[in-house]
Amino acid sequence: MVKFEQAGLDASFAALSDATRRGVLEQLGRSDASITDLAEKFQMTLAGMMKHVGVLEQAGLVTTEKVGRVRNCKLGARTLEEEAAWLDRHRQLWASRFDALDEVVEQLKRKEKNNGRKK
Amino acid sequence: MVKFEQAGLDASFAALSDATRRGVLEQLGRSDASITDLAEKFQMTLAGMMKHVGVLEQAGLVTTEKVGRVRNCKLGARTLEEEAAWLDRHRQLWASRFDALDEVVEQLKRKEKNNGRKK
Numbered sequence: 001m002v003k004f005e006q007a008g009l010d011a012s013f014a015a016l017s018d019a020t021r022r023g024v025l026e027q028l029g030r031s032d033a034s035i036t037d038l039a040e041k042f043q044m045t046l047a048g049m050m051k052h053v054g055v056l057e058q059a060g061l062v063t064t065e066k067v068g069r070v071r072n073c074k075l076g077a078r079t080l081e082e083e084a085a086w087l088d089r090h091r092q093l094w095a096s097r098f099d100a101l102d103e104v105v106e107q108l109k110r111k112e113k114n115n116g117r118k119k
Numbered sequence: 120m121v122k123f124e125q126a127g128l129d130a131s132f133a134a135l136s137d138a139t140r141r142g143v144l145e146q147l148g149r150s151d152a153s154i155t156d157l158a159e160k161f162q163m164t165l166a167g168m169m170k171h172v173g174v175l176e177q178a179g180l181v182t183t184e185k186v187g188r189v190r191n192c193k194l195g196a197r198t199l200e201e202e203a204a205w206l207d208r209h210r211q212l213w214a215s216r217f218d219a220l221d222e223v224v225e226q227l228k229r230k231e232k233n234n235g236r237k238k
Binding site: 007010019083 | 129132133135137141194199202210212216
């Protein structure tokens with residue numbers, strides 16, 4: 001059984017729970033960008049964007065580096081592999097639960113059919 | 120390009136950002152349970168567990184049904200397929216960014232080696 005590091009999952013799922021922050025990750029997936037670039041692109045104040053980038057940085061999804069007056073952002077070391085594994089496992093459990101439910105429904109149908117014949 | 124439904128992703132990633140809520144989903148993946156069962160299992164007050172289940176229900180990850188005095192919980196219709204697709208796409212972007220970086224490093228190494236030979 002996979003052992004998940006819960007605090008890391010808490011932080012990364014929370015970081016992903018905002019459309020702007022997901023957009024920033026998509027943007028940084030295409031090319032690095034400064035906080036100023038990102039604020040412009042997402043039509044947001046510098047302070048607002050710094051807050052979002054801070055959340056992503058805390059979760060390890062982004063790293064930033066100050067060069068002169070500019071803070072450059074790029075994708076961090078966290079690859080979301082654990083998060084993807086968690087989702088996959090959940091989806092497998094989900095599917096097996098609903099397969100089991102299907103089986104019960106099929107059994108009930110067969111029973112009904114047999115009862116019908118006996119009448 | 121996949122078009123994601125942002126509000127749905129916001130809600131489900133937020134729901135997943137808590138270890139207890141992820142634990143509840145894992146539990147319901149094994150078998151349905153009442154709020155009381157879940158509160159006991161996670162050593163939490165009924166009110167606390169109801170709040171967590173409420174967040175999961177809002178995100179479509181859990182459905183509940185009141186039977187007499189008992190509120191039964193089971194997995195909801197949301198399969199986390201979109202969430203998994205988002206993560207996969209991000210991981211692909213991530214990998215391609217780092218492959219590109221590797222290529223730059225390789226080029227620099229080759230250049231250095233050639234310069235070394237010229238000396």
